[in-house]
Amino acid sequence: MPIKTVYKAQVEYMQILDENGKLDEKLAKDTLTDEEVLSLYEQMTVCRQLDEVAFRLQRSGRMGTYPQNKGQEAAAAGMGFAAKKGVDWLVPCYRENLALNMHGLPYHYVLLHWMGDERGNKIPEGVYVNPIAIPIGTQMLHATGIAWAFKLRKEPRVAVTFFGDGATSEGDFHEAMNFASVMQAPVVFFCQNNQWAISVPREIQMNSETVAQKAIAYGMPTIQVDGNDLFAVYKAAKEAVERARAGGGPSFIEAVTYRLGDHTTADDARRYRDPQELEAWMGRDPILRLRKYLTGKGVWDDAKQAKLEERAKTIVQEIVKTAEGIEKPTTDDIFDFTYATLPAELERQKSTMRTSSLGQDPAQAGLRDMGTATHGHSAT
Amino acid sequence: MPRTEAMIEKGLTLVDAINEALYQELERDSRVVLLGEDVGANGGVFRVTDGLQKVFGSDRVVDTPLAESGIMGTAIGLAMAGMRPIPEIQFEGFLGPAYDQLVNHAARYRTRSRGSVTIPMTVRVPVGGGIHAPELHSDSPEAIYAHTPGLKVVMPSTPYDAKGLLLSAIRDPDPVIFFEPKRVYRSFRERVPEEDYTIPIGQAKILSEGTDLTVVTWGATTFQCLDALDKLPEDLSVELIDLRTIAPYDRDTVIQSVQKTGRCVVVHEAPKTAGMGAEIATLIQEHCFLYLKAPVQRVTGFDTVMPYYKLELDYLPDGPRIAEAIQQTAAY
Numbered sequence A: 001m002p003i004k005t006v007y008k009a010q011v012e013y014m015q016i017l018d019e020n021g022k023l024d025e026k027l028a029k030d031t032l033t034d035e036e037v038l039s040l041y042e043q044m045t046v047c048r049q050l051d052e053v054a055f056r057l058q059r060s061g062r063m064g065t066y067p068q069n070k071g072q073e074a075a076a077a078g079m080g081f082a083a084k085k086g087v088d089w090l091v092p093c094y095r096e097n098l099a100l101n102m103h104g105l106p107y108h109y110v111l112l113h114w115m116g117d118e119r120g121n122k123i124p125e126g127v128y129v130n131p132i133a134i135p136i137g138t139q140m141l142h143a144t145g146i147a148w149a150f151k152l153r154k155e156p157r158v159a160v161t162f163f164g165d166g167a168t169s170e171g172d173f174h175e176a177m178n179f180a181s182v183m184q185a186p187v188v189f190f191c192q193n194n195q196w197a198i199s200v201p202r203e204i205q206m207n208s209e210t211v212a213q214k215a216i217a218y219g220m221p222t223i224q225v226d227g228n229d230l231f232a233v234y235k236a237a238k239e240a241v242e243r244a245r246a247g248g249g250p251s252f253i254e255a256v257t258y259r260l261g262d263h264t265t266a267d268d269a270r271r272y273r274d275p276q277e278l279e280a281w282m283g284r285d286p287i288l289r290l291r292k293y294l295t296g297k298g299v300w301d302d303a304k305q306a307k308l309e310e311r312a313k314t315i316v317q318e319i320v321k322t323a324e325g326i327e328k329p330t331t332d333d334i335f336d337f338t339y340a341t342l343p344a345e346l347e348r349q350k351s352t353m354r355t356s357s358l359g360q361d362p363a364q365a366g367l368r369d370m371g372t373a374t375h376g377h378s379a380t
Numbered sequence B: 001m002p003r004t005e006a007m008i009e010k011g012l013t014l015v016d017a018i019n020e021a022l023y024q025e026l027e028r029d030s031r032v033v034l035l036g037e038d039v040g041a042n043g044g045v046f047r048v049t050d051g052l053q054k055v056f057g058s059d060r061v062v063d064t065p066l067a068e069s070g071i072m073g074t075a076i077g078l079a080m081a082g083m084r085p086i087p088e089i090q091f092e093g094f095l096g097p098a099y100d101q102l103v104n105h106a107a108r109y110r111t112r113s114r115g116s117v118t119i120p121m122t123v124r125v126p127v128g129g130g131i132h133a134p135e136l137h138s139d140s141p142e143a144i145y146a147h148t149p150g151l152k153v154v155m156p157s158t159p160y161d162a163k164g165l166l167l168s169a170i171r172d173p174d175p176v177i178f179f180e181p182k183r184v185y186r187s188f189r190e191r192v193p194e195e196d197y198t199i200p201i202g203q204a205k206i207l208s209e210g211t212d213l214t215v216v217t218w219g220a221t222t223f224q225c226l227d228a229l230d231k232l233p234e235d236l237s238v239e240l241i242d243l244r245t246i247a248p249y250d251r252d253t254v255i256q257s258v259q260k261t262g263r264c265v266v267v268h269e270a271p272k273t274a275g276m277g278a279e280i281a282t283l284i285q286e287h288c289f290l291y292l293k294a295p296v297q298r299v300t301g302f303d304t305v306m307p308y309y310k311l312e313l314d315y316l317p318d319g320p321r322i323a324e325a326i327q328q329t330a331a332y
């Protein structure tokens, strides 16, 4: 038997709107209308404003650690918009605030979460978005299970899961990909490859040339897109969502983007990242690019921009006011969601805020009254 | 790393002391390899491994892929093959993905190979709450690992103990989890000998001697206990024990102390039920039954998920809560 090739594969890269705001009209056909682009541009601008304000809130001690989304707004917007609000289910990590908001999660919930208040995770009725996920690479399995349930119940719904480049190193990621493929679950794996996992660059994270190629091993349709290009992200996302909804199983999208901020407010990227690299990516800012495009089309100008920026400020001020206006939870909040029904011991801990039994246990208090405390120290 | 002016003048923080121990052991023993997420160029998210990659190179201080099972599993292999790996898990909550490798493999290899395959590795893990961190960055899972035969579990509370215990852990022939209480990382400095020294694993430290009541604790709550002691009437003589090693813990020191005092309060951050406090209370019941003047009390975290930071201080045992339990136990 001579040696023969048994498998061959390739990965395509798609860009529709280039760095200078020039659109590939042919590829852009049937993607986004002008109205939609304008609306998404505005939403991205508000998201960016929120991000900047959140950063300042952390710096002034009004919020805990916060991971900026800055630079990744087109990825979140394109994927979020391609999924159907109220029907499809988003399973996020923490760098897609805009997608969550588009699907009905009020922004002040996101702030509450990072302000250390778990009520920020209480998903409103009818909103199909999971709480922000802190443990990396774990949530894609849940998305796969959700999608599997959709399939079992023959519901025309899709699960979309967001994760970073670093997350694709976790074992759970690979198990999710294989399960999704084997079960032909209607799930979209959306990787925001922002080139870094805290201080570890993609080249150290993996030896694969692309992230997208990992899907090939699982027999899954895959594509790499310019993640700072709203059109390309949307087009790929829409195809993947439609394929899943039509019973075509899972898909993978690698959105090539960049983390313009530090990993989180607890991080200082200057320790490990070449400022020139950051500089170069600043020029590929997804919001700037859309602005160039819209301006070139004649539907946008400086006056409109100024107005939008004002509006974004007001909106964000309101969001912050709402989040900060919510009073600190009572200590009941620590206990109440541990189980559907609290066991007696937990009820006792909740009502006394104590774990020691003396002073709470009537039987032992009785013993003390009967005089057994005579050997005791008279400290109380 | 070599000592800075500040360290020479004011002493070392917990972070400094651990860094110094790692530096000295990397220098002394060519088999030592540090591996983990962000431990290299970034020097770790808490800067515990700061500067080490520059000195020892990226083959010995290794930024790994983001995969805890991978880190733990390959560290096991490195150890089997004669290296002395020191894997870091970035936060205790992320021991989750590494659990299988740690508990089902590292802990059992000596037993299942009848001693022919051993895993001399030291798993460094920041632990505990109180630093305003996000979810899964504030837990205290030491009892889970103390309940795993084959693992040793260490949790120092001071820079001095950290250096000596870490050097012991690295040189230990068995796998050791070295929990580093985050709340103490930079909370104070103390004098630490620059030269090599070890503190035996399994030896508690009596922080203050006393005759009326014993308090047993470890990790960051040591300082909450000290705070509680300040709040007590002066004529109440309390013996404070910092366990330092959770497994195998220093039974003799606890037993001797409680046989002397007849009263004991155990304090830990972790949830109450099936926590180490339960183990210690039982030990006391077994060995000090006729000496006891009061039931052993536990001041611990609640039996809940560790809350996000807005409520973490309500969850964590603090000075007043500990002082109250001490006084009630003393008065019993």
Ligand SMILES: Cc1ncc(C[n+]2csc(CCOP(=O)(O)OP(=O)(O)O)c2C)c(N)n1
Binding pocket: A095, A134, A135, A136, A137, A163, A164, A165, A166, A167, A168, A194, A196, A197, A198, A259, A263, B037, B066, B068, B090, B094, B097
């Ligand atoms: C299981 C787990 N391990 C480690 C961490 C610590 N950590 C938080 S974010 C991060 C890097 C994530 O990188 P990537 O997946 O690329 O997402 P990005 O932050 O770049 O969006 C790490 C290591 C974690 N949160 N969860």
Ligand SMILES: [Mg+2]
Binding pocket: A164, A165, A166, A192, A193, A194, A195, A196, A197, A198
């Ligand atoms: Mg990343």
